[in-house]
Amino acid sequence: MSGSTAITRMPFDQALQSFEPVLGLETHVELGTASKMFCGCATEFGGAPNTQVCPTCLGLPGSLPVVNAVAVESTIRMGLALHCDIASWCRFARKNYFYPDMPKDYQISQYDEPLCFDGYLDVVVATDDGPREFRVEIERVHMEEDTGKLTHAGGDTGRIHGADYSLVDYNRAGIPLIEIVTKPIVGAGSLAPLVARAYVTELRDLMRALGVSDVRMDQGSLRCDVNVSLAPAGEPWGTRSETKNVNSLRSVERAVRFEIERQAAVLTDGERVVQETRHFHEDTGETTPGRSKEHAEDYRYFPEPDLVPVAPSEDWIEQLRSTLPEVPSARRARLRDEWGISDLEMQTLVNAEALELVEATIAAGVDQGAARKWWTGEFTRVANEQGVALEDLRVTPAHIARVEALITDGSLTDKLARSVFEGVLAGEGDVDQVIAERGLVVVGDDSTLMSAIEQALADQPDVAEKIRGGKVQAAGAIVGAVMKATKGQADAAKVRTLLLAHLGVEE
C-alpha cells in the first residue's frame, strides 16, 4: 500500500522551531549462534523453507524449549558492553497472541525481568560545528525467539488481508533475538534523525566487535522499531507513533525525519497524533498507518513455566566483563592516532562504512592514504551506483595491495590501476588476471620507449626543433604522441624525462 499519499508534512526546519522530538528505539537483532534459541536446529540463512525445524521450533504438542547457553552469554556480553546491570535472577515470559507465523501462538520473550538493564551508549554525529557526542540511555536488553516468515501470494497489498494464500517458513522461528530498548531520547532537536542513525550504526558495530552477530541488515537480521513523539517547546511529551521493522540505517534516519514532519503538521492543524503502529516505505520514504493501538492487544504476559530462571553467577559475569573486546569508539580513537588522521577524516571513513575495509587494506601492506583514497573515492562511488554495500563489492584489500605494489614498481600507472579495478569489479578475475586479459602493462623498457620517441620526433621535426631551442613546454606534444603510440600504457613522466635527456635539454 505504498505510493505517494496525501500525507501533509511541515518542512523539517520549521517543525523544529515549534516542537522538540522525543525518540525511542527498539532494536531486534538476530544473534549469530549456530543453533536456535530453544532447540538444536541450525540458524543458517537461506535454507530451503521448513528444512531447519524440529518439534520444538514448530511448537508441536508436547515439545519443550531448552535455553541456548551461548545466546544467554551473548546477551550478557552485549549488556556489559552497553554498561548495563546484569540480573542475578530473571525469567522468560510468554507473550500471547495469535498469528500464523508463531508456531505456539505465543512468543517466548522476557517481560518485567530483563537480563540486562539501565545502561548507555555514546554516539557521535557530525554537525556543522564538528563532531558532537550524545549519550543514549538504554532501558533494557533482553532475549526472545524470532517468528516464522510469511509470504503472501496473490492480492495486491502484500499483506495477509487480501492475499489468495500465504506461505510460512519456520526456519526463522526460534532464531535467537536480542532486543535493545532505549530510554526516551530527548534534546537532540534537529539532530534527532542523525542521532537515531548513529545509535543504530554504533549498536551494529558493537555487536560485530563483540562477535555476537554479524548483523546482516540485507538479510533482515537487524530490525528497528522507531518511536517518535513531539512536544511543543516546554510542554509534556505528546502521543507517539511506532514505526515497525525499519531495516536499514538510512531508513531509520528517514523514518524519524518523516514522522517529525508529519506529526508537526498534524499538531499545527490542531489535530491529535493517533497512537498507532506505522509502516515505513523504502520507495517513498513515508510512513503509513498500520494497526491502531486504540484497541491495544493484551499480550497476557506470564512467567514461562517450561523454563527455569536464568541466574548467571557473579563470577561468570565478571569473567565475561574482563574478556570484552575493544569497543568501536575506543578502536576508532586508536586507529585515528595510529594512522595520524583527523576526527573528520575518521568520521568520513565511518560514514562511508569503510573503516573495517581500510583497516584490512592497511594490514595487507597498503599506505593509509592510498587505502582511504581507494575505498572512500572510487569504490564508494561504484557501490552507490550499484546500490550495494561497500563490503559486497568484488574488490578486496588483497587486490588493492597487489595493485599498489605494481604502481610502486612502475608496472602500473594510476590510470591503468583504475582500469584494473574496473575489471576486478566487473568480475573479470583477480588483479593479475585482469592485467593479462586486458593487456594492461606499463610499457616500461627504455628501448621500446626510445624508438617511439624517435618516431614521434621524426614525425614532428618542427616540434623537435623548438624543444632543442629551449622551448621545453613544447615537449607535451611529443609525449602525447608517444602515449598514443603506446596506447596509454607508458608512464608519461618517464617519457618526458627520456625525451629531454635524448635531446640534451635541461628542464
Place this chain on the structure above:
Amino acid sequence: MAPVMDSDLVRQSAATLSAAMQAGEVTSVQVTEACLARIEEVDDKVHAFLHVDRETALATAADIDTRRAAGAELGPLAGIPLALKDVFTMRGVPTTCGSRILADWRPPYDSTVVERLRAAGVVILGKTNMDEFAMGSSTEHSGYGPTHNPWDLERIPGGSGGGSSAALAAFEAPLAMGTDTGGSIRQPAAVTGTVGVKPTYGGVSRYGLVALASSLDQAGPCARTVLDAALLHEVIAGHDPRDSTSIDAPVPDVVAAARSGDVRGMRIGLVRELGGEGYQQGVRQRFDEAVAILTDLGADVVEVSCPNFEYALGAYYLILPAEASSNLARFDGMRYGLRAGDDGDASVEEVMSRTREAGFGAEVKRRIMLGTYSLSSGYYDAYYGQAQKVRTLIARDFAAAFEQVDVLVSPTTPTTAFRLGEKLDDPLAMYLNDIATIPVNLAGNCAMSVPVGLSPEDGLPVGLQIMAPALGDDRLYRVGSALEAALVDRWGHVLTEEVPAL
C-alpha cells in the same frame, strides 16, 4: 511358581509375569495376545482405549521373545504390556489427548516416556481415553465418549486418566501410564481400586507430554500393585536434558522401597484439613482402618495441620486455566489437527476461531476463558499473582509438616466413584473431587493412591493418599507396600480380584 494358565494371564501382576517370562514359562507374545483378546472381549463395555495397535504390540513382543531366547540382558519390564494415556506423543501413532481438534494427528516424534518404555522393552498396546486435554475428573469430557468404571459400568472411572485406570481394573493391561496435574493419576486409581503415583515434579520428563498446565503436569505410573508401579516408575524416571524442569539428581530407589514394605518407626501425619466433613462415611471408615493398620505395623501416627490447603482449590483454578489457555493456543488449525471453516473466503482469524469453536469441548472452552481472563492486564495481580502466593504458602505448609513427619496421609477422594452424568452440569462439584490431591501438584512434591477396601454403603473402592516431600518418592512405596501387604493378607488377594465379571 506353577505354570500360569492362559486364562489367568491378564490377571497377573507385571512382576509375576516378568518372573514367568524369565523362567521361560510364558512368552511376551502369549501375554500380549491375552491382553489384546481381553480388550477385544470387554472394551466395548469399558471403552478404556481410543486406539489399539495390535500389529506393533505383537511385533514388539515377538522381538523381546527372540532377544530373550538369544540370551539378551533384559530389564524387568521387557515384554510386559502397557496402556498409554493418549496425552503422550508416539511417532506415527494417533495422539488425540481426548480432543476432536487432534482427531487425525500422528506425531512425528516420541515422547521421552515412550522412548524409555521402548528402551525397556515394554509392549505398548495402545492409547487410552481421557478427559479432553486432561481437563476433568471423570473422562466424561473426552471428545470420544466416556470410559466406564469396571466396578460398575454406570459409574465414572475417574479422570482425567480414566482410560488407564479402567484398563487396569478391567484386566486389559497390567501396567498403564498416566499424567497428574491435580489428581488425574491418583483419583482414577482411588475409584478403580488400583495404584497410582504422581512422582516429584521434574522426576519424569514432560518432553512429549502434551501440556495442560506446565508447572503442575507430571507423568507417573499406574498399576494394580505397589511393586508394579515401582518397576514402571524406575523405567520412566530420571533426568532428561530436553525438559528444563527435569531434576538432575539420582532417582530414589523406589523398587527397593516397594520390596521392603517396612514402616516401623516412620512418622505418619494425618492432615486435619483433608478429611471429616464432606467426606463420604465409608471412605472415612476405610481410611481410619488403614491408618490403624499402619499404627499396628509400627508407624508413629500423629495429626498435623496444613491451614493453607483450604485455598488450594481456588489457587489451582486460577493457575491451571491460565497456563492451559496459553498452552492450548497452538491448536489453531494452521499446522496440524482439525481445520474448520476454511471456505476460501474466511480470514485466518476466522478459520482459527471456527476451528477452536468446532474442535474444543465445553470444559476446555470454559477453562480457556477463565485463564484468558485471569491473565488479562489489570487482573493479573489479583488472580494469577495471588494464586502464586497461595502456592508458596501451601509449599510452606508441606515443609513445616515434613519437619514433623516422614509422610502425610489422607483419603485420596472425598467420595467413591459417582454416576456418569451426575456432576456433568455442576463444574464446581466436579472440581471438588480433587480437593485432596491438588495441594501436592501446587507444591511440586510426590504422592500415591493405594486401595484400602470397598466402601460399605456402595461396595466401591476407596483410596488412601500418601504424600512425601520432593525427591522422597521412595517413602511412598515403603508405606504403600506395607499397607498393601497387610490388606492383601487380610483379603487373600489384591482388591481388583473383586471386580465383578464383565
